[in-house]
Amino acid sequence: MEGQGKAMMMEGVENSKGREKAAVGGACDLVLRLLALALTLAAAIVVGVDNHTKVVPIKILDGLPPVNVPVPAKWHYLSAFVYFLVANAIASTYGAFSLVLAIINKGKSRGLGSLITVLDALMVALLFSGNGAASAVGVLGYYGNSHVQWKKVCNVFDNFCHQFAASVLLSLLGSAAFLLLVLLPLLRLQRRN
Numbered sequence: 001m002e003g004q005g006k007a008m009m010m011e012g013v014e015n016s017k018g019r020e021k022a023a024v025g026g027a028c029d030l031v032l033r034l035l036a037l038a039l040t041l042a043a044a045i046v047v048g049v050d051n052h053t054k055v056v057p058i059k060i061l062d063g064l065p066p067v068n069v070p071v072p073a074k075w076h077y078l079s080a081f082v083y084f085l086v087a088n089a090i091a092s093t094y095g096a097f098s099l100v101l102a103i104i105n106k107g108k109s110r111g112l113g114s115l116i117t118v119l120d121a122l123m124v125a126l127l128f129s130g131n132g133a134a135s136a137v138g139v140l141g142y143y144g145n146s147h148v149q150w151k152k153v154c155n156v157f158d159n160f161c162h163q164f165a166a167s168v169l170l171s172l173l174g175s176a177a178f179l180l181l182v183l184l185p186l187l188r189l190q191r192r193n
Helices: 004-048 081-106 110-143 158-193
Strands: 053-058 065-074
Touching: 004 081, 004 158, 053 158, 081 110, 081 158, 110 158
Parallel strands: none
Antiparallel strands: 053 065
């Protein structure tokens, strides 16, 4: 009798430790989802409001004075920036949706948890591809390309470039949060085995 009581007590202690680990894992999951949502939403907003107009002197003929022309820089002028904005908007919308699902699920359904993890991995791929496209165009804007005679533009539109660089950084941090959301279930699975 006494042995059975100790075994039941040990089993109860192990179950409570398992519940505590699940609660900590669930809270970590929710915090990461909220962080990913906030970062990707902030990146999309920063890009969406990013525009800069600069008056640029353009010399038409050598004998004439330069003509001052206002030149705008907006995010929707380049398809890579549009893709970047759309990728972050999709990721932030998914982040809100998955946050609600994670709160409702709370580890009850393994199938739903697996589906959310697969969708998290899809968001990582989407965000990294958008970040790569935007960064490649940003590097061209910052340094130019002498081989094809593309001049750098970030020396003229410095505010636009700095704001866009901040947006890419926010998006990279959001991507990292989604990547952690993919890695955490894998680490939990490995610990169980």
